[in-house]
Amino acid sequence: MRILQALGEQLFGAKYERTVKSLTVCVILFLAVHTAGIEIEIAPSVLLLTATAFSTGIMWQTLHSSENADRMTGLFMLPFRNREMTFSLVLAFTGYTLLTRTFPVLALFFAVQEWSAPQIAVSLLCACNGCFSAAAWY
Numbered sequence: 001m002r003i004l005q006a007l008g009e010q011l012f013g014a015k016y017e018r019t020v021k022s023l024t025v026c027v028i029l030f031l032a033v034h035t036a037g038i039e040i041e042i043a044p045s046v047l048l049l050t051a052t053a054f055s056t057g058i059m060w061q062t063l064h065s066s067e068n069a070d071r072m073t074g075l076f077m078l079p080f081r082n083r084e085m086t087f088s089l090v091l092a093f094t095g096y097t098l099l100t101r102t103f104p105v106l107a108l109f110f111a112v113q114e115w116s117a118p119q120i121a122v123s124l125l126c127a128c129n130g131c132f133s134a135a136a137w138y
Contacts, residue, residue: 007092022100026107033111040112047109051123055130058101062093063138094131102127
């Protein structure tokens with residue numbers, strides 16, 4: 001748990017200020033597009049494919065960035081429990097990917113069309129699946 005907290009502080013800032021900024025941007029983006037009255041017909045399969053593919057690509061970029069590669073190299077040189085370190089890294093990078101990159105895109109999708117609660121839940125699960133798949137391939 002300490003590893004996850006340390007990684008979260010490195011990715012989101014000491015007081016998780018990037019999380020607050022990202023969620024604020026998502027809310028402003030959603031409200032701006034929704035109140036503008038822009039409506040576009042989007043097939044549910046497009047929403048799910050976008051959530052999966054976009055999250056996979058961003059997670060892949062996050063894992064391969066030089067800054068995070070140095071961070072992971074340093075962490076894996078320390079003595080640790082194998083599963084705890086791996087799960088902490090995957091969860092921290094997944095949270096970073098979803099909160100800072102994927103949620104603004106999904107906010108646009110949710111703003112331009114009415115979606116049901118199960119469709120929204122499945123799209124979020126697809127986004128998580130994309131992140132976990134990229135981490136597994138890495």
